[in-house]
Amino acid sequence: MRVLYFGTYERDYPRNAQVISALRGAGVGVLERHVSVWEGRTHKWRAGPVAVARLALAEVRLLRRPVHEFDALIVGYPGHLDLAAARYAAGGRPVVFNPLVSLFDTFVDDRGRFAPGSLAGRALAAIDRRALRAADCVVADTTANAEFLAQRAELPGDRLAVCFVGAEERVFGPGWKPETPFKALFVGKLIPLHGLSTVLEAARLAPEVRFRIVGSGQLEPLLRERPPNAEHVAWVDYERLPAELHAAGCALGIFGTSGKAQRVIPNKVFQALACGAPVVTADTPAARELDDRALRLVPAGDAQALADAVRELAADAQGRETLAARGHETYLRRASEAILGRRWRALLEELL
Secondary structure, eight states: OEEEEEESOOTTSHHHHHHHHHHHHTTOEEEEEEOOSSTTOSSTTOOOHHHHHHHHHHHHHHTSOOSSOOSEEEEOSSOTTOHHHHHHHHTTSOEEEOOOSOHHIIIIIISOOSOTTSHHHHHHHHHHHHHHHHSSEEEESSHHHHHHHHHHHTOOGGGEEEOOOOOOTTTOOOOOOOOSSOEEEEESOOSGGGOHHHHHHHHHHOTTSEEEEEOOSTTGGGGGGOOTTEEEESOOOGGGHHHHHHHOSEEEOOOOOSHHHHHOOOHHHHHHHHTTOOEEEEOOHHHHHHOTTSSEEEOTTOHHHHHHHHHHHHHOHHHHHHHHHHHHHHHHHHTSHHHHHHHHHHHHHHHO
16 A cells, blocks of 8 residues: 655644654555655744745645555644645545644634634634545544544534544654653743643642743743742754653643644653653643553643642652653554554555
8 A cells, every 4th residue: 555645734743743653664655755844943933925925936846746556644733724635636546634733723712813703713724624625534533533523514424434543653653751850841841731830830739849941932931930949941853852851850742722722642652651650730631542551630720720740750760660661652552563563554445
């Protein structure tokens, strides 16, 4: 079987890199038809004449029919505007959409960039619906997210499949040996989904525990008044993230309270589990899909509960070891590249 991974997707984004790696590991030949638009751009969806022109030119280039033979076409993330070109390029072959997110959900509900009834909000909702309905199969990252996408686009259940995000195993692997003293590691974009304000308040409530925050983004101004036990590093190279995770006392997931935060398990949770680190994250329907025993779950947005959980882990070395082992075992059983590769191959075979 050969598939064409197609579009303006961001090549280095973990969801795309991991899916391609998992497919190849499952014996699927993966060709790429990629036109760069988003690489190297911090604010990928910020509209402007240059961005619009780049995207329009990319879509024209994608309309050229591929010269190589393939059995199915996968539109990568972000690819919501690529579906028209994808259907043409597929030439009647099945088109699979790997959207990861709803644009409306991300920029209206979660980040609050636009009001729901605004022109931009309505446009994002229309783009979501058109893209999702154009695919023969939409692959969501959790069942909770699949149900949400189906509702947004009024899709029947047989047009959706679920495949966890997982981790790119050429980068992330076991080796957890926490440094002393204990530190709670938060890695990610500083967006509302991740709940930075909850993490900072937990650090204030547990001043005896070190917190290390790695990342930048929308909520970065909150860090100007961070407590003294919370250090901030604006950037760590992707290839160096495993070293951060291996040295952490525990890894922090997401703690936001939006609807989207209830439906997703972010890359960083799978990356931490792949590295064998214990994970503390919000108690959500999505997290429970993975395995609630593999994670230390706390109520979303509850800084006191997060502070208490981190304190308990800092004081209980055996508890950390147990949680770490359970989490890594769950990763291998539910979300490793071998498991996800077989899942992706099976859904493609079913389409064909």
